Amino acid sequence: MIDGTQSQDELITPNKTKGKVKYALIALLMTVMTVVSIPAISQWYAGIKTVSYEQLLTAKVIRQDLIRDVSVSGRLVAANAPQIYSPEPGQVTLLVKPGDSVDKLSLIARIESPELDALIAQQMSLLAQLKLEADRGLLADDEAQLDLERSLDEATVRLNAAKREKLRSQESFEKQVISQLDYARSQDTLLEADLMYQHAQKRVELAKKRLTFEAQTRDFAVKRQTQILDELKRRKRALDVQAPVTGIVGNWLVQQKEEVADAQALMTIVDLSEYEAELNVPEFYADDLGIGLNVELTLAGQRLAGKVSSVSPEINQNQVAVRVKVSSHNGTKLRQNQRINGRIEFEKKPQVLQVKRGPFLNAYGGKKAFIIAENVADLREIKTGASSVEYIELTAGVEEGDEIIISDYEAFSQSQTFNIDK
Numbered sequence: 001m002i003d004g005t006q007s008q009d010e011l012i013t014p015n016k017t018k019g020k021v022k023y024a025l026i027a028l029l030m031t032v033m034t035v036v037s038i039p040a041i042s043q044w045y046a047g048i049k050t051v052s053y054e055q056l057l058t059a060k061v062i063r064q065d066l067i068r069d070v071s072v073s074g075r076l077v078a079a080n081a082p083q084i085y086s087p088e089p090g091q092v093t094l095l096v097k098p099g100d101s102v103d104k105l106s107l108i109a110r111i112e113s114p115e116l117d118a119l120i121a122q123q124m125s126l127l128a129q130l131k132l133e134a135d136r137g138l139l140a141d142d143e144a145q146l147d148l149e150r151s152l153d154e155a156t157v158r159l160n161a162a163k164r165e166k167l168r169s170q171e172s173f174e175k176q177v178i179s180q181l182d183y184a185r186s187q188d189t190l191l192e193a194d195l196m197y198q199h200a201q202k203r204v205e206l207a208k209k210r211l212t213f214e215a216q217t218r219d220f221a222v223k224r225q226t227q228i229l230d231e232l233k234r235r236k237r238a239l240d241v242q243a244p245v246t247g248i249v250g251n252w253l254v255q256q257k258e259e260v261a262d263a264q265a266l267m268t269i270v271d272l273s274e275y276e277a278e279l280n281v282p283e284f285y286a287d288d289l290g291i292g293l294n295v296e297l298t299l300a301g302q303r304l305a306g307k308v309s310s311v312s313p314e315i316n317q318n319q320v321a322v323r324v325k326v327s328s329h330n331g332t333k334l335r336q337n338q339r340i341n342g343r344i345e346f347e348k349k350p351q352v353l354q355v356k357r358g359p360f361l362n363a364y365g366g367k368k369a370f371i372i373a374e375n376v377a378d379l380r381e382i383k384t385g386a387s388s389v390e391y392i393e394l395t396a397g398v399e400e401g402d403e404i405i406i407s408d409y410e411a412f413s414q415s416q417t418f419n420i421d422k
Contacts, residue, residue, distance in 0.1 A: 049418040051377075056420070057407035058372065059356040061398050066354050068347040068386040072322075074279035076299070076338040079325065080245055080271035083253070086260040087238040088113045094256050094267070102243040102269065109241040109266055116239070120232045127225040134218040141211040148204045155193070155200035162186075162193035247271040250336065275334050277306060277324040279342050286320050288346045295324045296343045299334070308344070343389055353398060354391040358406030361392065363413060370405040370412075371398065375420045377405060 086092060090113035102108055169186035172178040250268030254260055277297055281289060289311045297304040305327045312321035324342060326334075360369055366384045370377040385393035398404065412418055 049412060049415055050421050051412065051418055053420050053422045056405050057358060058403050059358070059406045061353055061355050061394060061400055061402040061404060063351055063353055063400050066349045066352050066386060066391055066393050067345050067388050068349065069343050069345045069388050070281065070285050071341065071343050071389040072279045072281050073339065073341050074277055074322075076334055076336065076340050077276055077278050078247075078270045078272070078336055079274040079276040081247075081250065081268055081336065082244050082271075083268050084108065084241060084244070084266045086111055086262060086264045086266055087241070088116055088235060089260065089262045090114070090116070090239070092254060092256075092258055092260050092266060094252060094254075096249050096267075098249050098251055098267075100249045102247065102249060104244065104246045105242045107240055108243050108249070108269075111239040111241065111260070113239060116232065116236060120229070120236060123225065123229045123232055127222070127229055130218070130222045130225050134215075134222055137214060137218050141215060144207060145204075145211060148200075148207045152197075152200040152204050155197040159190075159193040159197040162190040166190040241266065243269055245269055245271045246273070270336050272334070275326045276309065277326060277340050277342060279322045279324060279340075279344070280319040281322050281344065283315050283318045283320060285344075285346070286315065289320060289322060289344075294345045296345070297324065297326065298341045298343075299338065306342075347386065349386060349393065352385070353394045353400060355394055355398075355404050356390060356406055357387065357392050359408040360404070360406045363409035366392075369397075370409070372403040372405065372420060375422060376417060377420055378417045379415070 088111055090111045093110045093112070094108070095110065096102055096108045166186045166189070169178060169183045173180065173183040247270045250270045252267050253265040254267075260266070277295070279295075289308065291308050291311065293308040295306040295308060297306055306324040307327065308322055309325040310323040322344070361384070367381065368379055369382050371380050380397050382397035383395045385395045387393065
């Protein structure tokens with residue numbers, strides 16, 4: 001059996017005095033290093049920028065409902081502001097002035113059209129002529145019908161005479177008073193008279209139909225001319241131009257006593273009972289727009305409620321035209337083409353972390369922000385979400401109650417942290 005190394009091992013007793021000395025030396029070394037590093041730490045701390053709190057614009061992170069919206073501007077337009085047009089060419093006489101109140105169907109202008117007056121006179125003369133021709137045609141029809149009836153009566157008399165002659169010839173032939181030739185001649189005479197009577201009847205029937213058609217033709221000519229004259233008279237009545245709605249006169253579009261053309265604009269009438277706002281929305285929000293969105297309008301310090309009624313299908317100069325129907329103006333005095341501001345609400349997010357908007361969003365693309373804690377501002381990573389006119393949603397990097405610097409970061413854009421002097 002091979003022997004182990006137990007005989008070569010030596011038991012060493014630890015020296016407690018040496019251990020204490022070792023720990024004391026380590027503590028002394030650390031103390032010396034701390035003392036030596038104090039100036040360097042002081043110099044580093046002194047190198048951190050200090051900014052006055054009064055120079056900063058800050059806001060607390062709050063939790064509340066966020067309405068995603070956009071602030072736009074536009075003008076106020078009447079929902080119903082029709083233009084009045086000249087119904088005929090002629091000389092116009094304007095009976096109301098801009099700013100005058102008018103009622104529906106009240107007289108506002110008159111057109112003098114000598115051409116239309118002359119045309120009406122000509123058509124009236126033509127109508128009278130057609131009526132005379134129709135009456136004369138009736139007399140001619142009566143005369144023609146009388147002649148035909150006389151021919152029919154003559155044919156009837158001949159037929160009756162031929163019948164009597166045939167009856168007499170038959171009796172004579174039976175008594176052998178006349179020859180068979182004379183009897184046959186009487187039969188031919190009866191046949192001829194019967195044919196003439198039938199032809200006379202047919203001529204009378206055809207003549208009655210022809211006379212009826214001719215009378216209808218004359219009647220239609222009179223009716224057609226009457227309708228033409230009625231249309232001209234309607235155009236004559238339309239020369240007295242009436243207001244289509246109740247409202248106020250906008251602007252004159254022609255001068256007093258001016259010669260106007262057909263369908264030329266004369267003036268505008270503004271209906272004060274209903275207004276719409278015409279807003280210009282940036283192209284960026286075009287996909288979010290839709291009919292029925294709530295809109296808050298601001299006019300001369302007054303807030304009006306409305307809803308989007310129409311959205312233009314085209315984009316003009318990077319703007320989308322939106323029409324907003326004003327629900328109620330609560331007695332606010334509204335004017336055509338008045339400037340107005342609006343806030344269109346796209347979405348409502350309940351109880352989300354948010355902070356007021358500010359220039360800080362431009363410094364790091366909204367991905368970083370300085371957050372104040374114990375008089376020190378540290379730059380932190382944040383994430384933003386939906387935004388409204390006043391607030392922006394924060395989805396990560398902050399907690400409720402954090403204080404964020406929302407002013408411009410240009411003065412300390414190179415710093416990761418700085419002190420705040422309150």
